[in-house]
Amino acid sequence: MAIDVAIWWLRCLSFIIVIPFLGPHLVAIGKMLQDLVFFLCIIAVVMIGYGVASRSMVYYPVENGFTTKTNGSIDNSFDGRAVFHQVLYPVYYLLYSQFGNELQNLDNNSDAGWSIATHVLLAFHMIFVNLLLANLLIAMFSKRFDEVHEDTQNIWRSQTYLYTREYYARSPFLPPISLFYDIYYLIRMFVFFIRRTCLKHSEDSKAITFKIVPNNKSIVKEWYEFEDSATYEHAYEKVKEWKATLEKSKLEFDSGNKVKKVQNDNNSDNKAKKDKKVPNDNDPDNILNSLKEIQNDLSKLKLKIEATPGDVNMAS
Template sequence: MWLYVYRVVMAYDLELWFIRTVLFVGVVSSLGPKLAMIRKMTNDLLLFIIIIVIFIFGYGITSRSMTAYGTFDLDGRQFFRNIVYPVYYFVLGKFDDELAQLDITPDVNTTIATQVMLAFHMLIVNILLLNLLIALFSNTINDVQTQAYHIWAYDRCAFIRDFYFQPPLFPPFRFLIWMVEFLRWWWHKCKNDDKNTKCFKMIPEIPYLDNEWSEFERFSTNDYIRYVLDSQIYKAANTITPDIS
């Protein structure tokens, strides 16, 4: 029993590892924006999943209550096998088994009601919701495409920063690096030395860019402070009510 559990866990872990290796493609300027598109499209897909789950449970439970009442037990495995999975495959266009099952007793009132519900379900899910999802994907792709280079640059910087702070050894040998880091931190803590803190800093390839970045940060800070002060003065002026009497 536990052997199968371990096998399933390792299989899912391997799948997640393969998915995570896609991040290494993000350092390529031509492929990095595509990963940003996938990430933003995943957010749209999550909203779509919430809506589609409601329709899946709605049609699955009501249709089985009319056509398959008492034919299976309502435990977890049977519930997903007979209600959730068949209705989910409607989204992929696989509904021949559903029609074949309804054609066994075509003149029964519950079968006719289920066919009407199936037509309504296919109209909403396979036409309306899927086209809505495609429209959301198109909008996301257009938004990312207009700022592809900047998105790639920021994602590449975040990717490098993430792996900069990662231990050089792979699991399960990372605890050795953590022990060394802890001893090093404890040693500097005893010496009251906080100068050896590990930090990430971007170094420009062209030397004069460092000065330009510093000037840009200074001007941006001044503009933000001026904006905050002006906002406070404006709010203070609006809160003062003149005494007409």
């Protein structure tokens, strides 16, 4: 009854799978459990190897610290309980760095050869398991969580659909009446299996057929050839359309570049014209310069006239 209650509480986790920010995390936990199975296969081999080797060196010498306490009697029973108690249990708790009496017993017999060998074996085991494999498991979990986090929305939608589909396909009756519905469903499947295999009848008449199955199996090859040719022709037409579209877009792109270049040239010319100064006759500076030039010309002319007085008659 207690185990049933625990399973029921775990089953309640499926109710929160429709929540957007909690459902993907449950999916990540499920994928992590798959990675954990792979990790347990590796760790089981390592644990059994160390457990058998260390127990054989510690418990089975003729005389050591363990056998003298029991007056030389050695428990060499090989039943399941003894194997778990002497081989698997101590090694399993080493994963959590719980040594128990492991190190104390080895330190009490530090001069014995079997103790030194077990010390070395324990050191390599702790390095391989607690450092290498533990970090490998953490890296696998991190990678799996990142994959789920990147596709959160799609995972949540698919899980919501599967959850709704589960209630759609489930028996409409509550337990224990649903047991009779399950029995009926199994009998129905068995009957259709007999009809399909032994009596060579068709399947359920109400079932939906998504593929035409010919009576003559030689036609199947011709159908496959027809499908291949039709698919190739369709793909060829699509490639032609894509190629024409690509060439058209390329021409439009080239013409657009040319138009843009002409516009840029025109803009450059207009800018140069604007930057160039055009003389203005009404500018006071220009008028003043013109007057100065005229005065200079008149002064030069007067000097020429004074230089030749006989040739010119001055009027008073």
